Amino acid sequence: MNLTPGEIIGGHYRILCLLGRGAFSQTYLAENLYRLSGAKCVVKQLQLMISSPLILENARHRFFREAIVLENLGIHPQIPRLLAYFEENQEFYLVQEYIDGCQVSQEIKEGKRWSENQVIALLQDVLEILVFIHQHGVIHRDINPANLIIRKSDGKIVLIDFGAVKEINTWAVNGKRQEKGTHSIGTAGYMPPEQLDGKPRFSSDIYGLGMTAIHALTGILPAELQRDDKYFHLFWREQAAQVSNKLALILEKMVCYYPGDRYESATEVLHDLQNIKNSKKNNLVTATAGRDYSSISQKNTILAKLLPSLLTFILVGITFIVNTIFPRYQAENKLTS
The missing domain is CATH 1.10.510.10 (Transferase(Phosphotransferase) domain 1)
Known part of the structure; x- marks a missing residue:
């Protein structure tokens, strides 16, 4: 039986819309009515269409066994948590965290x-x-x-x-x-x-x-x-x-x-x-x-190119001081004496 929007299953999961359909299952977006915020969840409905009571019983055991496995895997932060699993009208449901x-x-x-x-x-x-x-x-x-x-x-x-x-x-x-x-x-x-x-x-x-x-x-x-x-x-x-x-x-x-x-x-x-x-x-x-x-190498190269010019400038300055300023200073000292 296909579920319709607004339908409630498991007592408190209201169907919102169909997310996907497979050969024997449908996946729905639903909301949890037990939560004040109406938290979204994913409901997977397994439609087995089984007429044999024996096969149904075996399928039931397999379903609950696999559901427990999924529940244990849900502790990993990158696997959806299994919120609930149940049987209703001979159809099986998994309710998982919505991602x-x-x-x-x-x-x-x-x-x-x-x-x-x-x-x-x-x-x-x-x-x-x-x-x-x-x-x-x-x-x-x-x-x-x-x-x-x-x-x-x-x-x-x-x-x-x-x-x-x-x-x-x-x-x-x-x-x-x-x-x-x-x-x-x-x-x-x-x-x-x-x-x-x-x-x-x-x-x-x-x-x-x-x-x-x-x-x-x-x-x-x-x-x-x-x-x-x-x-x-x-x-x-x-x-x-x-x-x-x-x-x-x-x-x-x-x-x-x-x-x-x-x-x-x-x-x-x-x-x-x-x-x-x-x-x-x-x-x-x-x-x-x-x-x-x-x-660093480029900086060193530039410095090497500038160094001769810099040294020349310093030598010219020293020569100017020695030949011009220093003699004047000596002459002024003699006059003062």
Whole structure:
């Protein structure tokens, strides 16, 4: 059942408008009537359309289990807090903190490429979130520009829409977990091959982030980029704005076709990114020192050119004093005597 503006669910969440719609879920902007200020929140409605009581019961257990995981992840300042989760009329609801900001997908416009510094800042922000969720044993499974929000208050990236809850929908439709692994969840172009095969791993999130960064640098959707037929190398550097070889190598390792060739952890990527930042700082210090030395050298050169003239002026002055003023002074002393 679709919700309408003004409708109240969970006793005190009033629906304001529809934010987005998926195959088995809708996302709404709502307000919390328990708050005097009517604080905004986001309500995700999961419509499972289950007829079997057994499947419904299993889906219920999975929903509450995944909700607890999201609740624990919400302690991170760049993951929306889970405010409530409940079942109503055999439909499941998640209520999350509303993040005022814009999606990265809105900032990546076709033909408008991000600078290297912008992309490095994006990578660092998201990688630090990935370190946290991976330490909790969670794979996001849908890293892409639409699931990254630039928070208006501080410009930080907030990660939304975890794939674990999406899996409940596909699981309920199929009635059971696929034998080969979890269900294929993600966004085309940002999803690595092992995830398509239903076997995501931590490096799958790194792949999605790498593709997001390449999208930002090139302004081209990942699905439109070509790969080498033999080695599956991704062709993107020719389409990017000026990007250093160091950053390009990091991104290429992030989006390797085979997971064994990729970075194993977000921490490893952060380490290599920090080396780039340190290198830039060192280059800046060297350049500044070079400019200072050059300035001193120029001053010394000017002084060297002026010194002969200055010495000549001093000698002329001394000669004038000795030959003109001093004899007069001696003569005046004799007359006085």
